[in-house]
Amino acid sequence: MAVVRFGEAWPELNDGLTYRDIIRSHDxxxxxxxxxxxxTKHHSSAPLLGAKNGTGGCRGSKMVxxxxxxxxxxxxxxxxxxxxxxxxxxxxPWKEPYAPHMLEVLFEDDHLIALNKPSGLQVLPGGLFQQRTVLTQxxxxxxNHELCPVPVxxxxxxxxxxxxxxxxxxxKTRLAALFADKTSAVANRKVDNEVNKVGKMSKIYRALASGIINEDEVVIDQPIGTLKYPGVAKGLYVASLSGKPALSxxxxxKRDVQENVTVVQVEIQSGRPHQIRIHLSFIGHPLIGDPLYVTGGKPQCSVPETVDETFAEDG
Incomplete structure (x- = not known):
């Protein structure tokens, strides 16, 4: 069967972005x-930058x-x-960082489409990537205006x-419910055999972990919360006792003793951000090439005292 691929090349500049705010009494x-x-509200998104250096922004002609x-x-x-x-x-408008634009269709019918997402392509808009996303493609x-294509x-x-x-x-509603079943089962701390019976949706990943994992199977149930971290407004997701339940x-x-790496298959029964990266690093086997998480499920250079126990929310 012929492989179906699609994707339009990204324009040099995106369409810009519109921020809408209403001033509240506490503001x-x-x-x-x-x-x-x-x-303070949009410090990384620019009207103030020109004000500081005299090149535009609030105090320059762009303000108009x-x-x-x-x-x-x-x-x-x-x-x-x-x-x-x-x-x-x-x-x-601004030029977004490089991102691939071609997507491979693995399955498609009148209701859903399964894609092979390449590394380097963001799924939904966020940060510098507002246009170069799977959603845009x-x-x-x-x-068809009667359809509303969206990743679930x-x-x-x-x-x-x-x-x-x-x-x-x-x-969208049915698929989202299937994904939510697994996460809610973990959050409600149902016993192991009940968790396996909930829902019909599984998410299975393969990864290359550092070091040799001696056990053939490891179940990790470390909660995931957030940590105050420079440059991350809502906090960085980390292993945290005050976080939300997570199960991997x-x-x-395969174990490669010579290269000191282990090939693993991970099934996550909850969908916390960065869950696999955090859980594998928590047990002392960070993903190969991960620039952030180290042993213990915390980022490099983090200070444990900076953990804010009130920051345990999903993104």
Missing amino acids: SGGDLSLIKFYS RLITVDGKVVTDPDTVLRTGSELVYHRL LQWRIK HRLGRGTSGILLCAKTKFA RVHVL
Whole structure:
């Protein structure tokens, strides 16, 4: 059977981004200026950068095109904002980092499509990648306005593998429920044989772990929470006793003593962010090539005292 691939080349610049905000009473404090608001709310996304170096942004000519308050263009960055004001910031288009654009179709019918996602391609918009995503390519390919193509789960940008996407709202609801069954079973701490009976959806990955794992099978149930980390606004996901329940089953496929690595197959019965990376590093066998997580399920250079116990939310 012929392999079906699709994908449109990315334009040099994306379409920009629009941020919409409403000033709340706890934001204003009586003297909140426009430039102060954006320096804290969208500090990495730019109107303030030009203000600091005199090249544009809030204090430059771009301000006229970028920001409106209650529908009116604002040119004074020191404008004081009042509670209830509606702000719209039109971020100018930018060139996103490199990402592959071709996708292979593994299965497709009227309700869903299974894709082989390449490493380096983000699934949903976030950070610098607002256009160069799987979602964008799906929307470009399926232009039927009666359909709403959308991925129903995520794979990390650096992870390759099968990605299920719904083409209809009905399919999205049913697939999402199947994925949720496994996670909810783990969260409710059901006994092992009950967990295996919940739902009909499994997520199985293969990975290359550092070191030799002596056991043929390892079950990891370390909770995953978040850690305050520089440059990550909502915190970085890590192994944390105060986190949410997570369960991974690790099966050893091959041990390479000479290279000191182990090929493993991992079935995750919950869908926490970075779960496999965190769990394998937690038991002392970080993924080969992982630039972040080290033994213990924590990032390099992290300080345990910086863990915020209130930060145990999924992204």
